[in-house]
Amino acid sequence: MLSSRLVRVGACLAKELYRGKFVSMFRSGYIQRPHYKHLHNLQSSTRVCPDTIIQRYRYLSTTPTTNASEEGSEEKEMISVTFVDKDGEENHIKVPIGMSMLEAAHQNDIELEGACEGSLACSTCHVIVMDMEYYNKLEEPADEENDMLDLAFGLTETSRLGCQVIAKPELDGIRLAIPAATRNFAVDGYVPKPH
Amino acid sequence: MNFRKMAIFQAREWLRRSFSTVYSHPFCVCIVGSGPAGFYTAEKILKRHQGAQVDIIDRLPTPFGLVRSGVAPDHPETKIVINQFSRVAHHDRCSFFGNVTLGSSISLSELRYLYHVVVLAYGAESDRSLGIPGENLTGIHSAREFVWWYNGHPDCKNLDPDLKSTDTAVILGQGNVALDAARILLRPTKELATTDIAEHALAALEKSTIRKVYLVGRRGPAQSACTAKELREVLGISHVDVHIQASDLHKTMADEEEMKNNRIQRRVYELLSKATTITPSNAGSGQRELHFVFFRKPDCFLESDDKSGCVSGINFEKTVLKSVGPGRQIAVGTGQFEDLRCGMVLKSIGYKSVPVHGLPFDHQKGVVLNIRGRVLSDASGDPTLYEEGLYVCGWLKRGPTGIIATNLYCAEETVASISEDLEQGVFTTSSSLPKPGTEGLLQLLYNRNVRVVPFIGWENIDSEEKKLGSLRNKPREKLTTWDELLEATLK
Numbered sequence: 001m002l003s004s005r006l007v008r009v010g011a012c013l014a015k016e017l018y019r020g021k022f023v024s025m026f027r028s029g030y031i032q033r034p035h036y037k038h039l040h041n042l043q044s045s046t047r048v049c050p051d052t053i054i055q056r057y058r059y060l061s062t063t064p065t066t067n068a069s070e071e072g073s074e075e076k077e078m079i080s081v082t083f084v085d086k087d088g089e090e091n092h093i094k095v096p097i098g099m100s101m102l103e104a105a106h107q108n109d110i111e112l113e114g115a116c117e118g119s120l121a122c123s124t125c126h127v128i129v130m131d132m133e134y135y136n137k138l139e140e141p142a143d144e145e146n147d148m149l150d151l152a153f154g155l156t157e158t159s160r161l162g163c164q165v166i167a168k169p170e171l172d173g174i175r176l177a178i179p180a181a182t183r184n185f186a187v188d189g190y191v192p193k194p195h
Numbered sequence: 196m197n198f199r200k201m202a203i204f205q206a207r208e209w210l211r212r213s214f215s216t217v218y219s220h221p222f223c224v225c226i227v228g229s230g231p232a233g234f235y236t237a238e239k240i241l242k243r244h245q246g247a248q249v250d251i252i253d254r255l256p257t258p259f260g261l262v263r264s265g266v267a268p269d270h271p272e273t274k275i276v277i278n279q280f281s282r283v284a285h286h287d288r289c290s291f292f293g294n295v296t297l298g299s300s301i302s303l304s305e306l307r308y309l310y311h312v313v314v315l316a317y318g319a320e321s322d323r324s325l326g327i328p329g330e331n332l333t334g335i336h337s338a339r340e341f342v343w344w345y346n347g348h349p350d351c352k353n354l355d356p357d358l359k360s361t362d363t364a365v366i367l368g369q370g371n372v373a374l375d376a377a378r379i380l381l382r383p384t385k386e387l388a389t390t391d392i393a394e395h396a397l398a399a400l401e402k403s404t405i406r407k408v409y410l411v412g413r414r415g416p417a418q419s420a421c422t423a424k425e426l427r428e429v430l431g432i433s434h435v436d437v438h439i440q441a442s443d444l445h446k447t448m449a450d451e452e453e454m455k456n457n458r459i460q461r462r463v464y465e466l467l468s469k470a471t472t473i474t475p476s477n478a479g480s481g482q483r484e485l486h487f488v489f490f491r492k493p494d495c496f497l498e499s500d501d502k503s504g505c506v507s508g509i510n511f512e513k514t515v516l517k518s519v520g521p522g523r524q525i526a527v528g529t530g531q532f533e534d535l536r537c538g539m540v541l542k543s544i545g546y547k548s549v550p551v552h553g554l555p556f557d558h559q560k561g562v563v564l565n566i567r568g569r570v571l572s573d574a575s576g577d578p579t580l581y582e583e584g585l586y587v588c589g590w591l592k593r594g595p596t597g598i599i600a601t602n603l604y605c606a607e608e609t610v611a612s613i614s615e616d617l618e619q620g621v622f623t624t625s626s627s628l629p630k631p632g633t634e635g636l637l638q639l640l641y642n643r644n645v646r647v648v649p650f651i652g653w654e655n656i657d658s659e660e661k662k663l664g665s666l667r668n669k670p671r672e673k674l675t676t677w678d679e680l681l682e683a684t685l686k
Contacts, residue, residue: 113600114279115275115276115279115599115600115603116272116276117275119272119275121273121275122276122598122599122600123598123600124600124603146462147422147423147424147427148424150422150423150458150459153600153604
């Protein structure tokens, strides 16, 4: 199951690579945050998971490249995403196609936990898709994701793991709530706003 | 606002600010225990209080608690959180001091004297007991000890469970720890050989004669305490036939009611049902067997006739479920008994915390008396009597349940309590004065000849273990004795 997702993401990456967009996009992300925290562990890592590949790739992409894509076409490959944090504050960000919401959040200093760094072994990057319409545009969660969602706090009908929501054009405008885990965490029940 | 109120307000404001600026004296915090509860607490305090200096002490030379000694070796992804904790340990205002034991290296009252705030997050290092005859027979271990053994915890290196005298092991309990233990016993050792499992455990498992593992629960499949991920894994071990009695899967109305509001139980039940319909492949061809046994409560352990003092089986009482309120059922005995022969037993019925001197403790629940992380002075439950500057987080606060991420929320709650107390001026004048903090701690430990292991010492252990592991195609080869660990800190 995991390997099939891997293939999917791999294919997506390859496609983007071929178009020559991916390099510049990730590169700019890296330059903005040169001390990005996951980078230290990448070379020694032997894990194989979608997120790692993206991260690894990003690592490679820090080498100078002659790619000269235009600003305009780069725009096209980004989607708008809104994160609504625990206090209800909104963060509007642009996310390149192919990037997970977990990574996008971290690149933009949005507080979203990611204990297992996107390897589907925890539930800390739990996000709530605020509009059913967008939720339905996502592929069904795999068993492995559901297993982790079982353990997420304040689970809702439209909950997903941020590391498994990958930016694609149809998701432009998606709004994601980071569940409030404050107060009594044992009986926490976040209800997403109806749209 | 009258003057009096204003004065109080200003005093509190001053107190709050004085703690939140780096230039006045630091806000000294000591966290006892460096597992997930300890590190998440540290992370949140550092983030919320710019003037805080956080010291984390641990009785082991190695940090990360159960991430190192609890998480199964074949779950490397779960251990990735160590990266995050290491970043916390490297924070300018955070220090780790290993090989420091609360209760022997330093007492609780000393710590409270040295720091403004002490957060106890040392978890649960003991076990609940069944309290039935024969519990001390040889061959019966707590699952915690077994887990520590295969994970190379220096306190259980010599557990040396006998895996060669029997073909049957019984695990009492059906939670995730029980499932981990079953998986380690049944999984082909070839697959374990490339994990960070302790070498002594791998060697013993390679020679193991155990072919059958029973996972026994007092209640039914609708009440299982495990999670879907762990169950899916144990059901999918190669060369293992899974046995579940189809009749046990009969659902009552009460079961339906119970599962309706519990997604985990619902999905676990579904997985068990699916596993039941798969008929075991050709039994007898050396296949290993995993048996799920429901509705059995251990009544006593049986002693072997040939080997005096050794366990040879368990006498179980059959149970039925009885409703005790909406959506909750308990197991009650039926008076019918049956024996199950086995040469090894792992009790996986829960961990238990151990109190230290001077700590208000609820022995019944096995936790420190607290409200939202604030330690209460006595058992009467009077919520106004707090132990000033003393807090608790993790298993010691809420009991031994939950996953790593549970500690994230648990720490958030405890740190919120600390912040509230700070802002509301709960700390009296004496504790708002400068405290000896790190310097005082190190001086005291030096005077007592305690060999403190700083984070760099752990990093030396870490690289030594990784080096040893690379020789064997393992992510790391854990050092499993106190001597080896302490020696490696100096390299």
